[in-house]
Amino acid sequence: MSRNQEPVLVAPSLLAADFLHLDSEIRMINGSEADWFHLDIMDGVFVPNLSFGFPVVEKISEAAQKPLDVHLMIIDPDRYIHRFREAGASVISVHYETCPHLHRTLDFIKKTGARAGVVLNPHSPVSLLGEVIREADLVLIMSVNPGFGGQKFIESTYEKLTELRELCAKKNATPLIQVDGGVDLSNAGALVKAGAGILVAGNAIFRSREPLSVIRRMKNLHV
Numbered sequence: 024m025s026r027n028q029e030p031v032l033v034a035p036s037l038l039a040a041d042f043l044h045l046d047s048e049i050r051m052i053n054g055s056e057a058d059w060f061h062l063d064i065m066d067g068v069f070v071p072n073l074s075f076g077f078p079v080v081e082k083i084s085e086a087a088q089k090p091l092d093v094h095l096m097i098i099d100p101d102r103y104i105h106r107f108r109e110a111g112a113s114v115i116s117v118h119y120e121t122c123p124h125l126h127r128t129l130d131f132i133k134k135t136g137a138r139a140g141v142v143l144n145p146h147s148p149v150s151l152l153g154e155v156i157r158e159a160d161l162v163l164i165m166s167v168n169p170g171f172g173g174q175k176f177i178e179s180t181y182e183k184l185t186e187l188r189e190l191c192a193k194k195n196a197t198p199l200i201q202v203d204g205g206v207d208l209s210n211a212g213a214l215v216k217a218g219a220g221i222l223v224a225g226n227a228i229f230r231s232r233e234p235l236s237v238i239r240r241m242k243n244l245h246v
């Protein structure tokens with residue numbers, strides 16, 4: 024099965040940016056070929072780490088000239104969806120593992136005008152999404168256990184992407200397919216081949232000496 028001909032989207036994860044110079048990091052991404060800003064929100068409960076909250080997201084939104092893709096690693100995300108939308112989020116993704124009423128949560132996100140994403144942890148099988156796949160604008164497959172940047176990519180992600188494409192075909196669903204965690208130039212080509220349409224990358228971009236060239240090379244991957 025070959026991927027459709029849509030261009031690959033690249034979403035740099037600001038978690039790996041230099042927070043002391045966030046303004047220049049954002050300007051660098053504004054001037055790059057990247058498509059979205061990926062913002063990782065962590066609550067110290069669902070994941071064993073804290074990141075940043077509304078004041079920082081609002082400031083990023085003022086400086087960013089591309090859509091904000093907000094990845095919520097928080098319990099009970101319904102409580103904060105409106106506030107993230109108000110803070111500037113265009114895409115809001117919630118973890119399957121945090122949503123007992125996922126169908127309702129996705130609907131809630133869409134009603135705010137944002138695109139709704141659902142995220143699967145590495146241990147959660149794709150089959151869990153069977154009944155909601157048509158409600159999701161985006162499915163994010165985690166290729167590390169969420170909570171930290173700079174972790175090792177989990178190889179079974181490729182198989183999961185294939186299963187997700189099969190599920191989408193079976194259910195006649197067309198969500199965007201995103202991969203997040205340990206993505207770099209060594210695996211990006213294979214991920215796109217396996218079905219990923221959006222690549223999230225933190226360290227591979229912000230810790231590179233040539234971030235613009237890394238982004239360009241990721242953008243130019245086609246199957």
Ligand code: DX5
Nearest residue numbers: 036169170172173205225226
């Ligand atoms: C992990 C986050 C990722 C992380 C990716 O919980 O969801 O978005 O920032 O960072 P890298 O690309 O460095 O693995």
Ligand code: ZN
Nearest residue numbers: 063094203223
């Ligand atoms: Zn993320």
